Amino acid sequence: MSEFSTLELIKDPRGFATLWLNRADKNNAFNAQMIRELIVAIDQLGADASLRFVLLRGRGRHFSAGADLAWMQQSAQLDFHTNLDDAHELGDLMYNLHNLKLPTLAVVHGAAFGGALGLISCCDMAIGSEDAQLCLSEVRIGLAPAVISPFVVKAIGERAARRYALTAERFSGLRARELGLLAEAYPAAELDQQVAAWVDNLLLNSPQALRASKELLREVGHGELTPAVRRYCENSIARIRVSPEGQEGLRAFLEKRRPAWQDFDKEPRP
Template sequence: MSDFSTLELIRDPRGFATLWLSREAKNNAFNAQMIRELIIAIDQIGNDASLRFMVLRGRGRHFSAGADLAWMQQSAQLDYNTNLDDARELAELMYNLARLKVPTLAVVQGAAFGGAVGLISCCDMSIGADDAQLCLSEVRIGLAPAVISPFVVQAMGERATRRYALTAERFSGERARELGLLAETCPAAHLDAEVERWVDNLLLNSPQAMCASKELLREVGNGELTPALRRYCEGAIARIRVSAEGQEGLRAFLEKRTPAWQTPASDKEPRP
């Protein structure tokens, strides 16, 4: 566990990290300190070669209530340039999370308002409780979801983003699944078990291949066919085939055995 005031970064011996938002008394609302600590934690995860993927969660009843009211009150007293610096810090967090080289999974329960929807959108995959409540709430307080908007549009589409950003309606986890913001939902009481199911499945995969696939899909984007993209994709499969894990995976498949990166169930460490 790393030394943070607003977060907990827990490295599981099976080879992944869980990054917990940990301001439970404030419903995990953002402030300047949490944003800065998230940037540092994400950088640590990106530089830790032992980690296969990251899970992003919130302690307590809520994933995150969005921006901290006291922090917003302070921001209202600042001039344009200081507010611009704050916006750049938030943007650094969102862009760094979106570009993290390892796969990311957000787990959503309770409320996820404002910038919290941005965090969810920046993750590669997200699951949540059926009864979670999500909201792009900025217009209710005279603001706009500016920094997070590109990521939200990518996650749930331009039309749906227009609706929920302009109306500030709350929508459920089930509705978020219909929009594509969440991949799957389940009853809140089953969420921890669902997280373990996702973790166990991700642990079956080649760590190197997951990172390579994430980089590949970033280059592919919306899939527009160009000569440059074709050459990139050809090179990507050639590189992964001759890599150590690519060779191990092919040999294990042909020899009908478990690849080296998979830990037999009997050898797993106890879960914390």
């Protein structure tokens, strides 16, 4: 694993990793260095066959305040082509996170502004505190949520994305749950306990089946019933049934025992 200045990557021996945004003194606002380090970290996570899933979290009081304003001020002094290069790198981050083969769970607390909503939207699942404050804040500073917009629309729908991108209203974790951005919202004091429960639940599942199901759902998309989708789905179940983990899961179910992938020590907690 690489050494990072703006991130902390921790592997749990039970087979998952927590990727921490670690600029707490800057409210985890991201700059060019953090974006580059996130790209490297995501590449490393995708190449690690020992991992089952990934948590994305923020150190300190906030998940992320979005883009670092000092970095944005520097970018404003650059020409169009240099800004285009920066946008391309941010796009690499978002698309790489969205396409990561491992299931991802974002855990949101405090503030999540601007591009932070892109990170949350790119994850497969997200939970957070009821009092979290989220905002597509770009129009307040004369910008637009351009690179993150496809992922935000996929997460909360076109109509809601139009409202919050155009008004820059803040909304709570409870509202984020109503919009579908968060799967669940919990009292802040209970968030770590609930994260542990989500981890325990995910660890019950076959590592191979988790990856296969994520790939399957990406192919299925919105569920259009095409011949190609039908063929893909039929091939998918046939492949996983004859795989070692598929065979082990079926045998364990019939023999009324735990499958091999559930044989782990439940400590430490994330």
